[in-house]
Amino acid sequence: MTVLRLGFVPLTDCAVLAVAQAKGMFARHGIAVQLGREVSWASLRDKLMAGAVDGAQLLAGMPLAAAAGIDPAAPPLLTACGLGLNGNAITLSSALWVRVIAADPAAATRRPLTADVLWPLVDADRRAGRPPLHLAMVYPFAAHHYQLRYWLAAAGIDPDHDVRLSVVPPPRMVDALADGAIDGCCVGEPWNSLAVRRGVGRIAITGYELWNNAPEKVFAVTRRFAERNPQTHLAVLRALLEASAWADAPENRDELARLLAAEHLVGAPAGVIAAALAGDIALGGGARLSLPDFHVFHRYAATFPWVSHGIWFLRQMRRWGQLAGAGDLTAIASEVYRPDLYREAASALGMLAPEIDLKREGVHTRPWALETSAGSIPMGPDAFFDGSVFDPLGDADFVGGAMLTR
Amino acid sequence: MIVDENPDRAALIERSLVAAGYQIVARVIGRADLQAAVNAVQPDVIVIDMESPDRDTLEDMSRITRERPRPTVMFVDRSDSDSIRAAVQAGVTAYVVAGLQPERVRPVLEVAIARFNEFQDLRRELESARSSLEDRKVIERAKGILMKRRGLAEDEAFRLLRKMAMDRKTRLATVAREVVAAAEVL
Numbered sequence: 294m295t296v297l298r299l300g301f302v303p304l305t306d307c308a309v310l311a312v313a314q315a316k317g318m319f320a321r322h323g324i325a326v327q328l329g330r331e332v333s334w335a336s337l338r339d340k341l342m343a344g345a346v347d348g349a350q351l352l353a354g355m356p357l358a359a360a361a362g363i364d365p366a367a368p369p370l371l372t373a374c375g376l377g378l379n380g381n382a383i384t385l386s387s388a389l390w391v392r393v394i395a396a397d398p399a400a401a402t403r404r405p406l407t408a409d410v411l412w413p414l415v416d417a418d419r420r421a422g423r424p425p426l427h428l429a430m431v432y433p434f435a436a437h438h439y440q441l442r443y444w445l446a447a448a449g450i451d452p453d454h455d456v457r458l459s460v461v462p463p464p465r466m467v468d469a470l471a472d473g474a475i476d477g478c479c480v481g482e483p484w485n486s487l488a489v490r491r492g493v494g495r496i497a498i499t500g501y502e503l504w505n506n507a508p509e510k511v512f513a514v515t516r517r518f519a520e521r522n523p524q525t526h527l528a529v530l531r532a533l534l535e536a537s538a539w540a541d542a543p544e545n546r547d548e549l550a551r552l553l554a555a556e557h558l559v560g561a562p563a564g565v566i567a568a569a570l571a572g573d574i575a576l577g578g579g580a581r582l583s584l585p586d587f588h589v590f591h592r593y594a595a596t597f598p599w600v601s602h603g604i605w606f607l608r609q610m611r612r613w614g615q616l617a618g619a620g621d622l623t624a625i626a627s628e629v630y631r632p633d634l635y636r637e638a639a640s641a642l643g644m645l646a647p648e649i650d651l652k653r654e655g656v657h658t659r660p661w662a663l664e665t666s667a668g669s670i671p672m673g674p675d676a677f678f679d680g681s682v683f684d685p686l687g688d689a690d691f692v693g694g695a696m697l698t699r
Numbered sequence: 700m701i702v703d704e705n706p707d708r709a710a711l712i713e714r715s716l717v718a719a720g721y722q723i724v725a726r727v728i729g730r731a732d733l734q735a736a737v738n739a740v741q742p743d744v745i746v747i748d749m750e751s752p753d754r755d756t757l758e759d760m761s762r763i764t765r766e767r768p769r770p771t772v773m774f775v776d777r778s779d780s781d782s783i784r785a786a787v788q789a790g791v792t793a794y795v796v797a798g799l800q801p802e803r804v805r806p807v808l809e810v811a812i813a814r815f816n817e818f819q820d821l822r823r824e825l826e827s828a829r830s831s832l833e834d835r836k837v838i839e840r841a842k843g844i845l846m847k848r849r850g851l852a853e854d855e856a857f858r859l860l861r862k863m864a865m866d867r868k869t870r871l872a873t874v875a876r877e878v879v880a881a882a883e884v885l
Contacts, residue, residue: 460759462752474732
């Protein structure tokens, strides 16, 4: 039997891949898998391209950037399965937090925190001739990058002129906050929780609060791999769907935390991972927040590759000048996101799958039900923190949030 | 500049590079702000281990900060196989498989730098082609505005623009942009 090589980056949302391996879902679907831990998204993408890995946990923006032609190094990729919702947060360094509180003492009690609190500091720094605030994200095509920009822009802060944004790899983030190399960041777990635990950061807003049940990583393969190995690809998808259901079950979360804590997977304290998985978020300074949906792996159709999510990412790329021109974003997203393959895998397992490919975001502030001909799927809220609505088929210039036009 | 998590391997690469006649201006072994280090040192070439988390940082720098891109050479362990080398890449970076033998280092770096420069030339050409296209578009729009507002024929509008540019010792496209901007305000 050939061994499939799948790559991942040490983050809590590699859970579905880790579970499929450790709990035997891959084996049950007749595939042998070798999981390889990678330290950078760029090298994972290049290994996928070179065939050194067959499939990978990727940032949702990476296959889209490749399809849109703005990542010339990448081959055509596709995804038929998401790896979960939420899991990010925006964390401010303790030094910046001290300045925030000095300028606006009430900020300590407001939740979630908007970037309005940064305005007086941005202004004061500019007048004093000090360098602008330096905020970090994990990759130019990462959801974190767009979430951070969205948060800033909603407060009228221009991410390209009022602050400095740059990439810092997740494992370096906590040290960067501690050394004062950066003033804040948007990163996935467990890095925010570790920053809080080390006393070097304070969580301003979680990704969940920014956009309820926002898409995160995807499982991607090259189009070439999917075309040459359709049965193997479907078997992997079936295994991932089963694993996502296991990872989502509350009774399995402690075991999941212990599993992920292992050095060959995430390599972080099990207690920190368990708390984030349980939605018990330490914000810093003793403040806590309970967000049961902080990590969603299966419920709310979390693994479904919504074409509309692809369009959301592409519109962010266009909004922020990564993607120029008037290309057909729906067509690009449909090349990458493959709900048809997902449905094939789900139906083999007798799992319900959405029958539509696109949905509006920001319209549900409470749980709702998605109807299908075989029954209804319970869905979570999808609200944005600023109350905006995203319509994938609506005005192509509309990107959600307070428009910041330049 | 050498970027490598592993100090032993960094030392090995350094010895190979020095033997090949290169000067090492900085060694970076896992630090939080690689971008600041690059800005401070301004190396001519960056040699990085493929397995370094800092690859994402470097990729971002070459994508976003266009001010001073530089060649990046990556050393890949033999276990990663020749396939990576065979597959890659667009000229900004070069992958080198197990390229630590001193006698191979020099040609590898020379090829990487040459490919990088070639890629930069191409990009400059593309940018100048793109901006001349933009220029033509804005000149067309300015001509249209003048024709409509002043009732001029096309060649008269063009001559008026050219005269304005000559009088003010500036480029035709600059004048055209001002005309368009002024028309938007009025």
